[in-house]
Amino acid sequence: MSTDRLRLGYDHRLVVDDLSIDLPRGQITAIVGPNGCGKSTVLRSLARLLKPVGGAILLDGADIQRSRTRDIARRLAILPQSPLTPSGVTVRELIGYGRFPHQGLMRSPSRDDLDAIDWAIDATGLDSFQDRGVDTLSGGERQRAWIAMALSQKTAVLLLDEPTTYLDIHYQIDVLALVRELNRTHGITVGWVLHDLNQAAAYSDQIIMLKDGKVVNRGKPHTVMTTTCIKQVFGIDCSIIRHPLGDVPMCLPNGFCPLLSPEHRDRTQENIAPSQDIPLNLAD
Secondary structure: OEEEEEEEEEOOEEEEEEEOOEOOOOOEEEEEOOOOOOHHHHHHHHOOOOOOOEEEEEEOOEEHHHOOHHHHHOOEEEEOOOOOOOOOOEHHHHHHHHHHHHOOOOOOOOHHHHHHHHHHHHHOOOHHHOOOEHHHOOHHHHHHHHHHHHHHOOOOEEEEEOOOOOOOHHHHHHHHHHHHHHHHHHOOEEEEEOOOHHHHHHHOOEEEEEEOOEEEEEEOHHHHOOHHHHHHHHOOOEEEEEOOOOOOEEEEEHHHOOOOOHHHHHHHHHHOOOOOOOOOOOOO
8 A cells, every 4th residue: 555645634734745655565554753743644544534635545556536435445444543432332243343345235244244253353352252342341452342343344454543542551562462463464454653652663564754744754663763863753852772672673762761860961962962873783
């Protein structure tokens, strides 16, 4: 999936201009950047929820604006921010909603529909939850149910807009690991918007960093996660270190250390300039 000189806006206000990006097949791509930079706007346009002002969005080489909505829904699924949970719906019923693009007017589930629902339940580890009401689940369990609904569409592309919002760290890791496993096991192409740079670096194959609707940097995590780039995009001074358990870059904002005296902080800034990139020697 890709965009070609994409232009997006709301009410005559241009948010994204001349954007050309790729979501490589079978990989996970994170879109990151400051609030208001156009991350979610780009994701909504990829899912054909927002019509471009100009340019094109290509899925398997074809412009999605020229395709039927049902055809797109059979090839691409999206999980928006904080979806509203229908009242009184069980987990299995919610997951079944993902099969609508494959059903006829009578919406009678076929054997393929039932098999897809069973597969999504199994893939997300929700077998013991399928008969429970969605509104009785914890935040992490509910997010798994929504991901299962998207999976039941049996699409090759999955888009997620801030899937870890409002979750504690345990459920954040749970959801991130689940998506990574689905990508690795089933080859699903994933594009997601994440706020946490360290999570984006740890769970994504590539990162696209946006500012003011334009690409500042893109590539593998260790090529994008630099002090220079983060300073340019987020306006903060930081240090980049390697995770002790693997070749994953981690961003540590220098302002996170309030125990440092002002004098020590000043000396640190003299020794490590904000724009200096610390070599990691990370493997590609």
